[in-house]
Structures are given as C-alpha cells and as structure tokens.
Amino acid sequence: MTTAKNTHLSTAHARPHNTARPTGTRRSDLGSGLATTDSGYVGKPTCDKCRTDEFVYLESxxxxxxxxxxxxxxxxxxxxxxxxxxxxxxxSVPVTWSPPGWYLG
Structure with a gap:
C-alpha cells in the first residue's frame, strides 16, 4: 500500500495568530477557497452588475x-x-436573511 503525500497542506502560508489584519476587510473560509469579505457592506445576495437575485447561485x-x-x-x-x-x-447578510429552506435545527 502506498500513501500519497498531501501537496495542498502547507504551513508556509500560515499567518501567525498575532498578525494584525487590515481594517475594513476580513478573510473568511467561504466556499472552496479564501474569499475577502467586505465587513462594511450588509445586504441580501444580489448581483451588482445584473441588479437582481434571480441568477444568484449560493456558494456558502x-x-x-x-x-x-x-x-x-x-x-x-x-x-x-x-x-x-x-x-x-x-x-455579510442581515440577521433576518437566510437561504430559502434554511433552518437551524
């Protein structure tokens, strides 16, 4: 039996816990990769370009x-x-918003 090496696991890019984050943005583990979220904007998921939520596919x-x-x-x-x-x-989304069919149970 051969064990494969995990090439995705790397501590070279890990940031120490005491490193300050820039103000105005924060990094979150959203979806499959890291995404920068704007902590100043709070609203329902709507495409800024199309001006509708009709085509929105929720990643996470x-x-x-x-x-x-x-x-x-x-x-x-x-x-x-x-x-x-x-x-x-x-x-960020308003506290009153959740995806259709979402519930905490």
Whole structure:
C-alpha cells in the first residue's frame, strides 16, 4: 500500500495568530477557497452588475452567531456567484436573511 503525500497542506502560508489584519476587510473560509469579505457592506445576495437575485447561485452561507443574552455577536456571511454574468461576491447578510429552506435545527 502506498500513501500519497498531501501537496495542498502547507504551513508556509500560515499567518501567525498575532498578525494584525487590515481594517475594513476580513478573510473568511467561504466556499472552496479564501474569499475577502467586505465587513462594511450588509445586504441580501444580489448581483451588482445584473441588479437582481434571480441568477444568484449560493456558494456558502455562514449563519449569524448569538451571545447568551440573545444579542447578535457576528452577522451571517454569504458567498455567491451570478450565473448570468459570472461575477463572484461575498459579504455579510442581515440577521433576518437566510437561504430559502434554511433552518437551524
């Protein structure tokens, strides 16, 4: 039996935990790769170019987190692609928004 080497695992690009992030953006593990999310924009997933959500394909959704007192700790995040113009976007979504059929159970 031969064991294959994982060529995707690399610590060369890992950032130390004490490295400061630039203000205004944050990096999140959304979808299959790293995506930069604009922490200043909060809105429903809609293509900026096509001005509609009709062609939006949701890549990933991270639900909001709540504190013990019920207040919102972090907003949810969505990463999506417009299948019409192929534009990718990722950003925070309102607490009241969730993908159709989504529930926490």
């Amino acid at each position: 959704f991270i639900p909001p987190t709540y504190r013990r007192d019920g207040s919102v700790a972090t907003l949810g995040e969505a990463a999506y692609t417009c299948t019409r113009c192929e534009q990718f976007s990722a950003h």
